[in-house]
Amino acid sequence: MRMVNLCKNKLFNTGLMLFLCLGLQAQNKEMRRVATNDCGVTNTQAFLIKGDDYTLPDSFTGSKEAKTCNFGGTVIYAFDQMDIQADYRMEVVYLADNRREQRIVADGNEVQGPVVLEKGKEQRYMIDLPKKAYAYGQLVLVFEALKGDNAIVSELNLYSSNPAQLKPFGKERKKELVHTQAYTVDTTVCAEKVLPVYTIKPHQVAGVYNPVLSLNGTWLFNEKPAARFYEQKQNGRDWKPIVVPGQWSMQGFKVDSAGFGGYQTTFTLPADWQGKQVKLRFDGVSSESVVYLNGKEIGSHMGGMTAFELDVTKGLKTGENLLALRVCSESLADMLGSLTQYAAHQLGGITRKVTLFAVPDIHLSDLRIVTELDDDYKDADLKVYLSVTNSSDEIQKDVSVRLSLSGLPVVLSRHIPEIAAGSSWSGWLTGKVVSPDKWDNEHPSLYTMKIEVGTSDKVVEQIEKRFGFREIRIQGNRLLVNGKAVKLRGVCRHEMHPLTGRVMNPALERKDVELYRDANCNFIRTSHYPPCEELLEVCDELGMFVEVEAPVCWIGHHANENWKVLNYRDPKYYPYVLQANMEMIQFYRNHPSIIFWSLGNEAGMGPNFEECYTWIKNEDKTRAVQYEQAGTSEFTDIFCPMYYDYDACIKYSEGDIQKPLIQCEYAHAMGNSQGGFKEYWDIIRKYPKYQGGFIWDFVDQSCHWKNKDGVNIYGYGGDFNKYDASDNNFNDNGLISPDRVPNPHAYEVAYFYQDIWTTPADLAKGEINIFNEYFFRDLSAYYMEWQLLANGEVVQTGIVSDLKVAPQQTVKVQIPLDVKNICPCKELLLNVSYKLKAAETLLPAGTTIAYDQLSIRDYKAPELKLENQQASNIPVIVPSILDNDRNYLIVKGENFSMDFNKHNGYLCRYDVNGMQMMEDGSALTPNFWRAPTDNDFGAGLQHKYAAWKNPELKLTSLKHAIENDQAVVRAEYDMKSIGGKLFLTYIVNNKGAMKVTQKMVADKSKKVSEMFRFGMQMRMPANFNEIEYYGRGPIENYADRNNAAKLGKYRQTVEEQFYPYIRPQETGTKTDIRWWRLLNISGNGLQFVSEAPFSASALNYTIESLDDGEGKDQRHSPEVEKANFTNFCIDKAQTGLACVNSWGAIPLEKYRLPYQDYEFSFIMSPVSHKLK
Helix, strand or coil: CCEEECCCCCCCCHHHHHHHHHHHHHHCCCCEEEEEECCCCCCCCCCEEEEEEEECCCCCCCCHHHHEEEEEEEEEEEEECCCCCCCEEEEEEEEECCCEEEEEEECEEEEEEEEEECECCEEEEEEECCHHHHCCCCEEEEEEEEECCCEEECEEEEEECCCCCCECCCHHHHHHHCCCCCCECCCCCCCHHHCCCCCCCCCEECCECCCEEECCEEEEEECCCCCCHHHCCCCCCCCEEEEECCCCHHHCCCCCCCCCEEEEEEEECCHHHCCCEEEEEECCEECEEEEEECCEEEEEEECCCCCEEEECHHHCCCCEEEEEEEEECCCHHHHHHCHHHHHCCCCCEECCCEEEEEECCEEEEEEEEEEEECCCCCCEEEEEEEEEEECCCCCEEEEEEEEEECCEEEEEEEEEEEECCCCEEEEEEEEEECCCCEECCCCECCEEEEEEEECCCCEEEEEEEEECECCEEEECCEEEECCECCCEEEEECCCCECCCECCCCHHHHHHHHHHHHHCCCCEEEECCCCCCHHHHHHHHHHCCEEEEECCCECCCCCCCHHHHCCCCCCHHHHHHHHHHHHHHHHHHCCCCCEEEEECCECCCCCHHHHHHHHHHHHHCCCCEEECHHHCCCCCCCCECCECCCHHHHHHHHCCCCCCCEEEEEECCCCCCCCCCHHHHHHHHHHCCCEEEEEECCCECCCEEEECCCCCEEEECCCCCCCCCCCECECCCCCCECCCCCECHHHHHHHHHCCCEEEEEEEHHHCEEEEEECCCCCCCCCEEEEEEEEECCEEEEEEEECCCCCCCCCEEEEECCCCCCCCCCCCCEEEEEEEEECCCECCECCCCEEEEEEEEEECCCCCCCCCCCCCCCCCCCCCCEEECCCCCEEEEECCCEEEEEECCCCCEEEEEECCEECCCCCCCEEEECCCCCCHHHHHCCHHHHCHHHCCCCEEEEEEEEEEECCEEEEEEEEEECCCCCEEEEEEEECCCCCEEEEEEEECCCCCCCCCECEEEEEEEEECCCCEEEEEEEECCCCECCECCCCEEEEEEEECHHHCCCCCCCCCCCCEEEEEEEEEECCCCEEEEEEEEEEEEEEEECCCHHHHCCCCCCCCCCHHHCCCCCEEEEEEEEEECCCCCCCCCCCCCCHHHCECCCCEEEEEEEEEEECCCC
């Protein structure tokens, strides 16, 4: 920081002023003023948060501007939307009425140290702002009086290398900032007295058959127990069975938010546990609990998502023991973790496993495993910190500790001469390990560490712990895993099951990790609390990077109502914030899958978190620590913003800040979404500093529920009652449904998260490039299958069995393609897929790991010219046009008849060979609307695009003629509510095939919104329930989300087209269609082709039935009534889906439809097609 006093004497004449101005101009050559606060002048101080106005008497010397000022014990200014990569300089002017001393602090950083203000002396300073003062895009300046009555500020200006003007905060945020404290950070934290210790669960104990006893199962529960219920065994009618672990709300119980629930169970201690130390561990009780054993309180705990342990040895008795808990759901821990609020229902209960275990008097009480790799990442230093405790009343002499590793010739040991009664010995066992297998996500190699604790005559305890050799390091702007700057393909994860809520069993945890792997994810963020330990054990085993997050969420956040009256920076919250982080680290630290910690989620910034960061970095030097709210300050190792858009990611990646970019939330997967996901990964793959991110999120967080009519739905906020906090379906942002069915957008994510990529080299010679994006493994475990497709039909196949491609390398491979006998008129595509040669972990041999599709010969759309069909020597029967009906213009032919409504110009009947192709009362109509997606609603497009929902089309002309032996009908419309004209042209040949052209001529003088789509829709009878098409599939796909969908021929049912997103919305579209057929069970129907690839959908639902209207309604897909017809939409184009966020982001411009001229033609032809 540089600070210059521009006035050190009382002489301040005009000449000196000119000199200073010129000096400032030189100094600010690259800087422009971006904010000004004319202190003390009404309506010119937008950035003032706290401070009174004051004008000095005329008797004081000094400039006019300096005589107006703000004053107060603290004077506060706040600036928003700062560029964290730009330089900022602050100009501040003081003119004091009395001598005083003050300073400037910005979020724990002393921007200007104590400065003495002399009475009547104008003092002007230029201060270079340290980037850490605005590291998260905001600057809050606190001018604090140190000596004297008040701080005083006369002028305040900000200059920047980025000329963008800064913005003041809104009214509500300003109210909160009034309470900002002028703190500086004291990072000297002494936490040893409260450091949680988790005794290491034994594998074997001398003389004990089984040292570990699960207390999971059926307990008794009371929603309103008596005050001293824990003193005796309960068996009254008010006590009901409850499953532990489990949420009480998911089992039909209701506990008052200000009350507590009562739990009871009994257990009998195994006879061979006598004389042993007995520990009771709860992995999670939400959220505050008091524990009683045999009628006496033995301990308590605050925090629902972290484990706690009690020594129950002295409270036990022979025979049956009574264990009871008093549990409160909505405690301080629940508030500081926003647990109940986030879930939109109570999270109370014993939500994780309960374990009783026995250890001998001499036992292992702490274990910390550290592995450090050499510079070549070949050999390792193994460092194991141990604590051995003597819980007996006597000195224990000649204690030994012996450590060995499965599969490695490593033995470490230590002789401990003696351990005093009630004391512990702590120390390190260290040794060199030659060439151990390393743990990473591609090779999750685990070793079992066996630790034997013995006395002079026997081994009394044996511990077994799985671990892996790996090293995490921040080097410059990269996060390295075993020396590699891995790309992190992440998802955020809540523990969520539709039947049990936040409670998961080990089988479900394993299933989820399998699903992550299926989606090619390699990284999990355990938002917004630590997970069940069972999840981490599976991640260790199967190879999944993990960021474990402390259960601290939304402190100070606008979503939590408490912070409208409470000060989130209050130091009284520090003990819990620290406790939550300490418990997290102490309990989970030996899992190799954890590569960094998170201090919490969107919980503000201040000394509480700065001290936590400092403690963690001292406590665990083997991992990175991140916190989104810390921005780019020194209190995070990783820059981990939320929902940075593409441009912001590029700007940071090309900037000078030396921290890796890993978005802690991005690509918001709400409803029908993930459009534009490709663009994120194009950037991530381009810039080394941008290492990935976590999609928000993995699973839709809804539970099974019934609506008022008894219909089974997925419940979301607002369904449970009208009192709980709710943000509608905003918890349903998953790649998969609550029942673990992949949502359609999951396939797009899986495609871009894959690790093997194929690009053209010289396709004319059959040459392709194979890039191995793995960091630690080659491709020898895979083979490649390839298919040559001609117009969607497989015409040639082959296998490349030997793939010699090293990690992060590209190899050219030649495929023996033979295209010489294939008609040049056909589109040629090459499909490649990479498959496992042998089974690996969960994956059987032959599993497809990655795939691609390359174009060898581009698609050539047919010339869209409708000809009459003529058999040899049989004259063409020209269609006739009947204009003798007042309501309909009728076109008749040899085997068809069609009606056009004279009042609106639309085709309203289409019969061929006696078969009705259109639903009675329907019409082929222009269509510019879709049922808004969640992202559309978030961006307000239901309002912005409203003119296109039911545009007023006034028929101005309806003409007909026979031209070239074909019937032609032309309709013209004024688009009064929008501007411009619309033209519909129908050309009908002798067999009833019809070419339809929809043309819009925009009124360039009018400003009109973009539209959802440009196309048409029609209703066909419900028996047209089969589709065949040549286009992208088999899953639904959209303009900005169709990379995972391969071009090919597909046959599906109309019923299969509807995907039941939790809240109904647009669904079922397919893109890049070459031809499309809607058929009945006999294979008869209509075929559609166009002059270019188009999009289409066919549903048993109308757009109107899926549309919530002006705002989201409390609706669910199973509640939407099916139509008794097939609603067909055909589009020239439809706008994309977007994914940057769900509260304002819209698709990229190239995926949107601006108001402009459009023309779209297609031919629909009657077909008789044999279904295979």
